[in-house]
Amino acid sequence: xxxxxxxxxxxxxxxxxxxxxxxxxxxxxxxxxxxxxxxxxxxxxxxxxxxxxxxxxxxxxxxxxxxxxxxxxxxxxxxxxxxxxxxxxxxxxxxxxxxxxxxxxxxxxxxxxxxxxxxxxxxxxxxxxxxxxxxxxxxxxxxxxxxxxxxxxxxxxxxxxxxxxxxxxxxxxxxxxxxxxxxxxxxxxxxxxxxxxxxxxxxxxxxxxxxxxxxxxxxxxxxxxxxxxxxxxxxxxxxxxxxxxxxxxxxxxxxxxxxxxxxxxxxxxxxxxxxxxxxxxxxxxxxxxxxxxxxxxxxxxxxxxxxxxxxxxxxxxxxxx
Amino acid sequence: xxxxxxxxxxxxxxxxxxxxxxxxxxxxxxxxxxxxxxxxxxxxxxxxxxxxxxxxxxxxxxxxxxxxxxxxxxxxxxxxxxxxxxxxxxxxxxxxxxxxxxxxxxxxxxxxxxxxxxxxxxxxxxxxxxxxxxxxxxxxxxxxxxxxxxxxxxxxxxxxxxxxxxxxxxxxxxxxxxxxxxxxxxxxxxxxxxxxxxxxxxxxxxxxxxxxxxxxxxxxxxxxxxxxxxxxxxxxxxxxxxxxxxxxxxxxxxxxxxxxxxxxxxxxxxxxxxxxxxxxxxxxxxxxxxxxxxxxxxxxxxxxxxxxxxxxxxxxxxxxx
Numbered sequence: 333x334x335x336x337x338x339x340x341x342x343x344x345x346x347x348x349x350x351x352x353x354x355x356x357x358x359x360x361x362x363x364x365x366x367x368x369x370x371x372x373x374x375x376x377x378x379x380x381x382x383x384x385x386x387x388x389x390x391x392x393x394x395x396x397x398x399x400x401x402x403x404x405x406x407x408x409x410x411x412x413x414x415x416x417x418x419x420x421x422x423x424x425x426x427x428x429x430x431x432x433x434x435x436x437x438x439x440x441x442x443x444x445x446x447x448x449x450x451x452x453x454x455x456x457x458x459x460x461x462x463x464x465x466x467x468x469x470x471x472x473x474x475x476x477x478x479x480x481x482x483x484x485x486x487x488x489x490x491x492x493x494x495x496x497x498x499x500x501x502x503x504x505x506x507x508x509x510x511x512x513x514x515x516x517x518x519x520x521x522x523x524x525x526x527x528x529x530x531x532x533x534x535x536x537x538x539x540x541x542x543x544x545x546x547x548x549x550x551x552x553x554x555x556x557x558x559x560x561x562x563x564x565x566x567x568x569x570x571x572x573x574x575x576x577x578x579x580x581x582x583x584x585x586x587x588x589x590x591x592x593x594x595x596x597x598x599x600x601x602x603x604x605x606x607x608x609x610x611x612x613x614x615x616x617x618x619x620x621x622x623x624x625x626x627x628x629x630x631x632x633x634x635x636x637x638x639x640x641x642x643x644x645x646x647x648x649x650x651x652x653x
Numbered sequence: 654x655x656x657x658x659x660x661x662x663x664x665x666x667x668x669x670x671x672x673x674x675x676x677x678x679x680x681x682x683x684x685x686x687x688x689x690x691x692x693x694x695x696x697x698x699x700x701x702x703x704x705x706x707x708x709x710x711x712x713x714x715x716x717x718x719x720x721x722x723x724x725x726x727x728x729x730x731x732x733x734x735x736x737x738x739x740x741x742x743x744x745x746x747x748x749x750x751x752x753x754x755x756x757x758x759x760x761x762x763x764x765x766x767x768x769x770x771x772x773x774x775x776x777x778x779x780x781x782x783x784x785x786x787x788x789x790x791x792x793x794x795x796x797x798x799x800x801x802x803x804x805x806x807x808x809x810x811x812x813x814x815x816x817x818x819x820x821x822x823x824x825x826x827x828x829x830x831x832x833x834x835x836x837x838x839x840x841x842x843x844x845x846x847x848x849x850x851x852x853x854x855x856x857x858x859x860x861x862x863x864x865x866x867x868x869x870x871x872x873x874x875x876x877x878x879x880x881x882x883x884x885x886x887x888x889x890x891x892x893x894x895x896x897x898x899x900x901x902x903x904x905x906x907x908x909x910x911x912x913x914x915x916x917x918x919x920x921x922x923x924x925x926x927x928x929x930x931x932x933x934x935x936x937x938x939x940x941x942x943x944x945x946x947x948x949x950x951x952x953x954x955x956x957x958x959x960x961x962x963x964x965x966x967x968x969x970x971x972x973x974x
Contacts, residue, residue, distance in 0.1 A: 404938065413940050462807055476906070478799070485908015486783055489941060496902035497936060499821050500837075500895065509901070509936040516821075574821065580830070581817035585797070585906055587806015615818060615830040617725065619734050620810060 338394040339644055340384055343443060343636030344376075344401050346417030346470065350633060351383055353391050354641035357454045359634050361391040373424045381433040396437040397430065398643035400446030400636050402473075406488045407441040407643075413489075416471075416506055439643040441482075443467075443636060445491055447594060447629070448475025449482055450639025455630035456592040464588050465629070466493065467595035468575075472514035472521075476586065494518070496581055498574065516574035519550050519597065525570050529563075537563040554600040565603065572604030576611025583624055584616060594629030601628060659715040660965055661705055664764060664957030665697075665722050667738030667791065671954060672704055674712050675962035678775045680955050682712040694745045702754040717758040718751065719964035721767030721957050723794075727809045728762040728964075734810075737792075737827055760964040762803075764788075764957055766812055768915060768950070769796025770803055771960025776951035777913040785909050786950070787814065788916035789896075793835035793842075797907065815839070819899055837895035840871050840918065846891050850884075858884040875921040886924065893925035897932025904945055905937060915950030922949060 341359070342351040348366055352359040365383060370376050384397060403415025410427025412418075431438040441449075448465035451457040457465065461480055467473035474493030476483040484490050494514035495507060502511025503524045515521050526534065526545035541547040556564035579591055605626060613621040629635055662680070663672040669687055673680040686704060691697050705718060724736025731748025733739075752759040762770075769786035772778040778786065782801055788794035795814030797804040805811050815835035816828060823832025824845045836842050847855065847866035862868040877885035900912055926947060934942040950956055 404940070414938055474906070478804070483799070483908070486910045487908065487944065490906065490908025492905035492908075492937075495905045495937060496817070497819055497898040500819055500823075500898055502821075507938060511898075512936075577818040577821055577832075581902070582906065584813035584816045585795070585811065585903065587804070587808065587811025587813075589807045615833075616813075616816060617735055617828060619725070623808065 338392065339641040340387060340394045340397045341446075341637035341639070341641030342380060342384075342397065342399040343446065343633075343640055344380070344399060345443070346402055349380065349383065350637055351387065352634070352637045353387055353394055354638055357638065359637050361387055362634070362637065363387065371418055371420055373421060373426070373429065376418070377426070377429045377433050380430060384434060394436075396439070396644040397434060398446070398640040399426070399430065399438065399440045400443035400640040400643075401426065401440055402443045404489055404492070405440055405442045405445075407439070407445075407484065408488060410438075410440055412440070437644060441488075441640075441643050442473075442475070442491065444473030445475040445482055445484070446639035446643060447473070447631075447635045448477055448491070448592075448639065449642045450631055450635040450637070451592050451594070451629055452477050452480070452482075453642055454638055455635060456627055457590075460590050462586075462588045463590035463592055464493070464582055464586060466591060466593045468517055468593060468597040469519060469595035471518045472578075473595070476588070478586075478588075493578070493582060496578060498578055498581070513574070513578045517571060517578060520546075521574070522548060522550060522553060522567065522571065525567055529567070529570075531563060531566065533563045537561070550597045550600065554603065557600065557603045568600055568603035569607040572607030573611040575604060576608035576613075577615055579608065579624065579626065580612050580615035580621075583612075583620065589623045590625050590627070592627055592629050594632070594635060598628055659713065660962040661708060661715045661718045662767075662958035662960070662962030663701060663705075663718065663720040664767065664954075664961055665701070665720060666764070667723055670701065670704065671958055672701075672708065673955070673958045674708055674715055675959055678959065680958050682708055683955070683958065684708065692739055692741055694742060694747070694750060697739070698747070698750045698754050701751060705755060715757075717760070717965040718755060719767070719961035720747070720751065720759065720761045721764035721961040721964075722747065722761055723764045725810055725813070726761055726763045726766075728760070728766075728805065729809060731759075731761055733761070758965060762809075762961075762964050763794075763796070763812065765794030766796040766803055766805070767960035767964060768794070768952075768956040769798055769812070769913075769960065770963045771952055771956040771958070772913050772915070772950055773798050773801070773803075774963055775959055776956060777948055778911075781911050783907075783909045784911035784913055785814070785903055785907060787912060787914045789838055789914060789918040790840060790916035792839045793899075794916070797909070799907075799909075814899070814903060817899060817902055819895065819902070834895070834899045838892060838899060841867075842895070843869060843871060843874060843888065843892065846888055850888070850891075852884060852887065854884040858882070871918045871921065875924065878921065878924045889921055889924035890928040893928030894932040896925060897929035897934075898936055900929065900945065900947065901933050901936035901942075904933075904941065910944045911946050911948070913948055913950050915953070915956060919949055
């Protein structure tokens with residue numbers, strides 16, 4: 333592979349990192365590694381640099397590196413302001429640190445922004461002038477594409493859709509706020525929905541989980557719904573109702589009609605999407621609701637890697653690492 | 654006045670219409686007329702055309718007309734999809750109808766979009782690349798300026814910020830939805846806040862209003878707050894708390910840091926803005942909250958007229974009317 337045209341895309345998560353060599357919109361040598369207890373900036377940078385070198389050793393060198401980071405990122409300054417999974421990061425100049433370690437150009441951005449860019453170039457957003465990317469996973473992430481460009485706002489912080497207020501006096505959010513959308517439409521949101529339920533079936537439902545709602549994962553809840561469990565089905569509908577209400581808000585503000593939805597919880601798509609569409613139709617004018625398209629992201633786990641790689645323009649010069 | 658360079662701006666409201674001749678960013682001959690019971694498309698068009706001719710007779714002719722309409726507008730097609738104050742309007746081709754009546758070019762857009770354009774060119778938005786205009790009046794209106802342009806979304810419907818969901822199970826909205834922001838941060842929102850209050854002072858407070866919360870206008874509530882009435886003060890704080898929560902959502906989504914706020918209720922600015930700022934700071938990261946600027950609109954009643962006039966580009970050719 334010609335190192336002049338290959339770029340490494342890194343999709344950094346809270347528990348795992350995924351990376352791969354990207355060329356012509358294809359991922360080669362995808363690696364997935366647990367981050368374990370690594371949290372300090374220097375440790376994480378050293379680990380990522382070693383991972384990049386391991387990729388090089390096996391698949392040849394690349395000319396630049398792009399990173400999607402799970403947090404608030406100023407992409408122009410190359411700084412991570414906050415990353416909930418890496419609580420010690422406050423104003424961490426990650427781009428410079430990683431560039432110093434690798435000796436090549438690095439670009440960073442918010443992880444959902446990177447996925448939006450990936451879906452825009454190679455996935456479900458291809459051909460759409462405007463769309464909003466949502467990721468339903470541990471939290472709710474967002475990336476907004478307007479006029480064929482990632483919309484970053486005044487200082488790079490646009491698309492923080494997980495933190496729109498959907499319940500004025502709602503569940504506390506780890507960010508310090510409350511009633512944020514991601515407290516309802518995410519993996520942790522599922523536990524909140526269980527806690528808030530006054531359905532008498534709840535006790536019986538929670539028995540196998542020792543009464544602990546936080547032990548009910550999205551995967552298990554999907555299996556239960558597939559097996560016909562009524563309580564599990566009702567929960568997915570509630571999840572869908574909140575999803576539709578949030579989409580109603582976003583389409584009202586942005587005037588964007590296409591929503592590309594990814595993240596681990598889309599596995600339960602058929603169990604929450606019909607209710608999401610009903611909820612959306614109840615909350616905005618029918619003329620608007622009928623224009624809104626909810627579609628699944630196309631790239632799966634590779635979206636974050638492809639998008640991170642798309643953050644950088646391949647420079648002239650030698651390979652990095 | 655040279656008719657080649659004068660344009661008429663019309664700010665159509667539910668109860669009144671304001672219009673004036675605009676040239677070089679100044680309004681001449683401002684007229685304010687009650688709309689009375691006029692609701693049918695043909696009646697309203699005839700009335701507006703007569704008003705335009707009355708302006709012409711007194712101040713000289715203009716070359717084109719721009720109209721801000723209180724509803725969902727497709728500005729490219731020139732169609733009003735819905736206007737809550739004019740319930741019989743459904744897909745009303747207002748631009749064509751008014752253009753036929755006047756024999757000159759007409760442009761239409763949502764009223765808050767027009768105000769945003771006015772503030773961007775001549776008011777508090779001057780020099781801002783990105784900002785969000787909010788109007789706090791009968792409802793909550795919004796207009797979004799991104800990259801120095803009015804952002805209209807896929808089909809012209811962006812900026813419907815009054816209908817973001819802020820209480821998942823909240824007050825019903827005349828649009829058919831529920832829990833929308835404008836059910837809390839508007840004149841009708843004030844009545845809802847009174848109804849929802851469990852403060853024992855409420856009964857005493859409502860006595861002069863015969864127990865009817867809907868009789869408490871923003872003007873009266875401001876006078877009471879100024880006179881030191883504690884219940885009135887608490888209501889404005891609650892209003893501010895909802896305002897801050899909505900601004901938190903908007904700044905998270907749009908990444909926009911400047912909010913220009915107009916509408917009749919800004920008269921009570923000092924009574925609700927401190928709490929709005931506190932509420933905002935509690936709901937997003939401090940690094941983001943400290944960047945957000947809430948400022949008053951600069952143009953008052955003239956903003957809608959100036960902005961409506963700015964919707965049209967002055968054509969070659971004779972005057973209209």
